Amino acid sequence: MSEPPKSLQISPIRNGTVIDHIPAGEAFNVLRILGITRATKETLSIATNVASAKAGRKDIVKIENRELKKEEVDRIALIAPQATINIIRNYLVFDKKGVQIPKLLHGVVKCPNPGCISNTNEPIQSRFEVTKKGLHCLYCDWYLTEDIAGHII
Amino acid sequence: MRHIISIKEFEKEDIDALLDRARAIDAGNYDRHALEDRILGVLFFEPSTRTRMSFEAAMARLGGKSIDMGGVETSSVVKGETLADTVRVVSGYADAIVLRHPKEGAARLATEFSSVPVINAGDGAGQHPSQTLIDLYTIRQAMPIDGTDVGLLGDLRYGRTAHSLAYALTNYDVTIHTLAPESLEMPPNVIEDLRERGVEVVEHTDIAEFAHNLDVMYVTRIQRERFPDMASYYAVASSYRVTPELLSGARERMIVLHPLPRVDEIDPRVDALPHARYFQQARNGIPIRMALLQEVMG
Numbered sequence: 432m433s434e435p436p437k438s439l440q441i442s443p444i445r446n447g448t449v450i451d452h453i454p455a456g457e458a459f460n461v462l463r464i465l466g467i468t469r470a471t472k473e474t475l476s477i478a479t480n481v482a483s484a485k486a487g488r489k490d491i492v493k494i495e496n497r498e499l500k501k502e503e504v505d506r507i508a509l510i511a512p513q514a515t516i517n518i519i520r521n522y523l524v525f526d527k528k529g530v531q532i533p534k535l536l537h538g539v540v541k542c543p544n545p546g547c548i549s550n551t552n553e554p555i556q557s558r559f560e561v562t563k564k565g566l567h568c569l570y571c572d573w574y575l576t577e578d579i580a581g582h583i584i
Numbered sequence: 585m586r587h588i589i590s591i592k593e594f595e596k597e598d599i600d601a602l603l604d605r606a607r608a609i610d611a612g613n614y615d616r617h618a619l620e621d622r623i624l625g626v627l628f629f630e631p632s633t634r635t636r637m638s639f640e641a642a643m644a645r646l647g648g649k650s651i652d653m654g655g656v657e658t659s660s661v662v663k664g665e666t667l668a669d670t671v672r673v674v675s676g677y678a679d680a681i682v683l684r685h686p687k688e689g690a691a692r693l694a695t696e697f698s699s700v701p702v703i704n705a706g707d708g709a710g711q712h713p714s715q716t717l718i719d720l721y722t723i724r725q726a727m728p729i730d731g732t733d734v735g736l737l738g739d740l741r742y743g744r745t746a747h748s749l750a751y752a753l754t755n756y757d758v759t760i761h762t763l764a765p766e767s768l769e770m771p772p773n774v775i776e777d778l779r780e781r782g783v784e785v786v787e788h789t790d791i792a793e794f795a796h797n798l799d800v801m802y803v804t805r806i807q808r809e810r811f812p813d814m815a816s817y818y819a820v821a822s823s824y825r826v827t828p829e830l831l832s833g834a835r836e837r838m839i840v841l842h843p844l845p846r847v848d849e850i851d852p853r854v855d856a857l858p859h860a861r862y863f864q865q866a867r868n869g870i871p872i873r874m875a876l877l878q879e880v881m882g
């Protein structure tokens with residue numbers, strides 16, 4: 432009887448970013464945030480529903496030759512608050528950071544209120560404060576509590 | 585620079601000071617030249633004759649002038665100008681702007697582009713702080729606000745005046761009672777918010793029990809558009825109608841308020857009862873708006 436392979440090997444990346452500890456099923460939303468919606472030149476590997484020592488199942492996204500901008504990390508934090516961003520340099524984890532949801536979100540999510548002034552052609556960005564009740568629109572006072580991923584701009 | 589955008593931004597002391605100022609104005613104690621040489625820019629992006637007239641009248645009584653942009657049809661809005669640009673331009677002509685706009689949050693946006701104070705005269709289903717101050721003022725004319733049972737009746741789901749009044753009342757020691765037709769109840773998150781701010785909220789289902797235990801009954805309009813057909817509208821409207829018969833069991837000091845215009849919610853026979861205060865409430869628009877105009881331009 433031969434041993435099953437320990438894990439499915441994804442070839443290591445030389446330089447780039449590994450986004451680890453994404454809640455299972457959210458990897459595609461992470462890709463959307465990164466603007467990766469269809470064929471892309473970047474070398475990319477996605478693992479979804481893999482066993483995680485920390486909590487049940489998780490997703491992982493690995494992208495070669497890309498480091499994330501703050502706006503991207505802020506958006507990822509909204510859907511993957513436990514995510515770890517690993518920067519890989521020369522095959523090694525060069526830096527590891529958690530993510531943090533900022534207190535104020537500028538132009539990050541779209542207001543769910545169709546009557547909100549932020550959903551018009553005015554020269555402004557949406558503005559939300561992060562509260563324990565949800566994301567609070569500072570223009571119209573509505574709360575965004577459900578499907579936050581679907582409202583990320 | 586002081587903007588008047590939402591009643592939620594008022595501290596209790598601000599509210600009381602404003603109501604005191606309005607009372608002095610009501611008694612004739614004000615300077616008729618206080619806002620001489622001042623110009624109010626009246627930007628109404630949707631029709632609201634009364635609110636507009638009462639702001640213009642208030643400005644005139646303080647010696648000031650008002651300018652407006654004419655109807656929305658004739659203005660630059662039809663050419664596609666943004667509210668941001670309109671506000672930027674008009675704030676160069678006027679000393680304050682009073683804004684009515686169909687979109688929620690429009691007044692807050694205006695503050696970002698205006699170089700003069702902005703007064704929100706209603707933004708969509710959002711805020712309308714001067715109406716709320718008028719409501720509080722009318723209550724206070726009849727009795728101290730503290731210690732009252734205030735009932736909100738009608739469309740408590742979409743009715744912004746009822747929500748704003750409820751929030752303002754959390755500054756006082758009151759009990760809020762609600763009675764609304766099915767599907768027009770006050771949203772649970774609003775009720776939760778009110779309770780978190782320390783007021784007791786009692787939800788009623790029986791109109792007589794509701795009406796007989798109040799000091800203030802705040803009636804709002806039930807809009808026909810919310811119902812699938814006229815028959816179901818009339819069925820609901822008639823069972824929530826305020827009549828002299830209903831009020832015969834009410835507390836003696838109880839007052840009935842309505843932001844107007846009313847349709848079928850209050851029987852015209854109620855007008856003659858001492859409980860009826862909605863026309864007085866409408867008149868109170870002038871001293872309150874005079875106090876607000878002085879607050880931002882004085």
Ligand SMILES: Nc1ncnc2c1ncn2[C@@H]1O[C@H](COP(=O)(O)OP(=O)(O)OP(=O)(O)O)[C@@H](O)[C@H]1O
Pocket residue numbers: 442443444445449451491493515517519521522523524527
């Ligand atoms: N060169 C590389 N190419 C691709 N993936 C890598 C590379 N180096 C590390 N990783 C991946 O990056 C993640 C973080 O690596 P690390 O060695 O820090 O693991 P860890 O100790 O489990 O970290 P954590 O405590 O954050 O879970 C892992 O998912 C690992 O598989």
Ligand SMILES: [Mg+2]
Pocket residue numbers: none
């Ligand atoms: Mg690990």
Ligand SMILES: [Zn+2]
Pocket residue numbers: 542543544547548549568569570571572573689
């Ligand atoms: Zn909004």
